Amino acid sequence: MVGCFPDGRQILDFYHCAEHVYAVASGQYGEGTLGGQQWAEATLIRLCMANVKTVLAGLSRMRPTNSEAQEEIRKLTGYLENNGHRIHYLSDLENGFPIGSGGIESANKFICHTRMKRSGAWWVLASGNAMLRIRCAIYNGTFHRVFENYIKRQSTTKPLDK
Numbered sequence: 001m002v003g004c005f006p007d008g009r010q011i012l013d014f015y016h017c018a019e020h021v022y023a024v025a026s027g028q029y030g031e032g033t034l035g036g037q038q039w040a041e042a043t044l045i046r047l048c049m050a051n052v053k054t055v056l057a058g059l060s061r062m063r064p065t066n067s068e069a070q071e072e073i074r075k076l077t078g079y080l081e082n083n084g085h086r087i088h089y090l091s092d093l094e095n096g097f098p099i100g101s102g103g104i105e106s107a108n109k110f111i112c113h114t115r116m117k118r119s120g121a122w123w124v125l126a127s128g129n130a131m132l133r134i135r136c137a138i139y140n141g142t143f144h145r146v147f148e149n150y151i152k153r154q155s156t157t158k159p160l161d162k
Contacts (some may be wrong), residue, residue, distance in 0.1 A: 027069035
C-alpha cells in the first residue's frame, strides 16, 4: 500500500482495534462487567488521543486474572506495538478522515467484486487492472480526465513501422 500511496495517511481501523480492547476487558474483568466496560472505554479514549505508549504501559502493568486474559493482553500489546503509528483517531476525525474501513471495504466489494467476480468472468492481469482503473475513475468522478490523458498519450505515440 505504501508503494502505491507513499504520502498516504495510514489509519488503523478503530472498530477492529476496539474489538481487541474489548477482548482484553472480557478476559480480564469478565464479559459484560462494569469494570471491563470502564477499562475498555478509558483505554479507547486514550487511543483516540493517540496515547498508545500510555496504553502499552498500562498493559505491561496489568496482572492477568487467567490464561485467557494473559493471551488477550499479549495479542493487544503486539497489535498496538505493530500498529501504533497508525493510531491518531482524534486528529483523523478533525481532518475529516474516516477511522473505520467499512466504506473502503464496501467500495471494494461494489466496484471490484461486482464486475470482476461475475459468474463465468475471467481476466488476465493487464486487462483486469485496466478495467478496475476505469471503474474507479467512473465512480470517483475522474473518468473524463483519465480518458483525456489516454487520448493525449495515443496521439503522441508513434505508429509501428511495417
